[in-house]
Amino acid sequence: MDLHILDHRLRVTSISKSGLEQYTHPLIKLIFLRNRTRCKFFSLTETPENYTVVLDEEGFKELQPSEHLQVEGSTWLPLNVVSNGNASSSSQAVGVTKIAKSVIAPLAEQHVSVFMLSTYQTDFILVREKDLAVVVETLAEEFNVFREEGGESVPVHSQDACNGLQRNGREVPQATVHPVLIPENHFCVMSLDPDTLPAIATTLIDVLFYSNRSKEDASVDQDMEYIVFFSFSLIDGYISLVMDTEAQRQFPTDLLFTSSSGELWRMVRIGGQPLGFDECGIVAQISQPLADSDISAYYISTFSFDHALVPEEDLASVTEMLQAQRMSS
């Protein structure tokens, strides 16, 4: 299999709920006005806490600093696994499950923090630029590693990237088992022809910028029975949307598509307290058992928490797995 280091230098930022209004102008530009920006990687995820915005340097320039904008200090690079047809795995699962053993686990063992962004089209594994040498050396065992540069794929050899750098410590980290929450919403993972994006513009603007759901009091109920979660990404011209069925009802049915009709997902939110960006192994902790059971999962990291989406019909086994994990820790 091939691993591509994509040609985007990303920033991970967060806009506070009350600050969204003042970022409406740049965000609408980044979402809808492709001709006005050179941003090629844009992702916006609403959670009860805030809006996580991941975007390349061209996009980041549009966000004026303010008390409402938090910026993670590092530059992140997105990795992408491309199966070349001769899939070595017999797995039918999609999403992060497919790369759990080949990418997520080895990086966790090397103490490399990852920020995951699953989309309708693919799964992006974001790693810090400063960890690149370790990442390449670690993953070169299993992958042909390429670096995308100006539209070309250039093979990377681990020595090139490594430059004699020491790998991080090798002992398997003692993972913290984080509490999880399983809200009741049902989610869909969808896409849209970018040419039809204007047709849903007012609905999308309404949901993202004017929904009462974004009021803090309405965002999480006491028992987390219902969670506010909406994710939009526009990456290299591809659109991906993750929303619950309630939000979905507001959109025209004929424009958004999903891989198989009626496919619904349940969320496992990871973290009782905000997770931060430095802990390693969080994704591994949940994706490993999913991979063992061949259960598909989308995985979306945000500024405060991580979110796995698993098929509705697999939720019972996932819950069981997580309980077992907690007992054994």
Added chain:
Amino acid sequence: MDLHILDHRLRVTSISKSGLEQYTHPLIKLIFLRNRTRCKFFSLTETPENYTVVLDEEGFKELQPSEHLQVEGSTWLPLNVVSNGNASSSSQAVGVTKIAKSVIAPLAEQHVSVFMLSTYQTDFILVREKDLAVVVETLAEEFNVFREEGGESVPVHSQDACNGLQRNGREVPQATVHPVLIPENHFCVMSLDPDTLPAIATTLIDVLFYSNRSKEDASVDQDMEYIVFFSFSLIDGYISLVMDTEAQRQFPTDLLFTSSSGELWRMVRIGGQPLGFDECGIVAQISQPLADSDISAYYISTFSFDHALVPEEDLASVTEMLQAQRMSS
């Protein structure tokens, strides 16, 4: 003919060019999200100087005070002339020309300031609430005056409104003749089915909020050969758009309609220095000679200047008229 005092209490405001960005959130709500606002009267006009926003009290609530927002101190009421079929005038002209002699001139004689807002559908004559008694007394000679209240038209008698108020002074004001500018752009006055507004949302957002035309350096060239002017209004569910042919090219041709295809208008901008809101007779000064020659005209007042739109083929006679006026003053 009937004159209706409409059931809207309006504020006339101006947003600076550099402040538009921070008003994007409320303005997009007022323009596109009818279900989220009870505003029924909204008009936004971009000129080289600023954005003039005229809106009712429900809409005004959405605009947070800031250094970028100027608000004219008065409450204004929109008047509307309804011809009841048996048109007393033989005029074929449309717009402000039709009401020049019956409304504009008498109000000017009574020293009543008016703020004009022509739209595709009709012409609104805005007068200050405090002038209402004088307005009613003045216009009751020629019109049946009605006040719209909660969807009903209630006849108004001049005594009711007047309450013994003195009319303003009666002598004909000595009008200042303001310099005019005639830029080269050609304008269209158009409308749109409100249900198709979402289909042009991204284009309209682009033109209003992201056009480079809004940069101050690009907005007026030295000789005013080209003027930045774009007007959108959404009043009682009716949409009206005034834009030049360059802006028009960005919109899909099948959604916007105009009264007769290819009808183009030229602009006469009135005022060398910002006109303010207190001078009377400005509209009268240009609409009187137009009425004498039966030349149609739309008329749009903004925070700084007034703008008459006349048919392209009548521009030569209008120019001549204005020159004659200047000579005789």
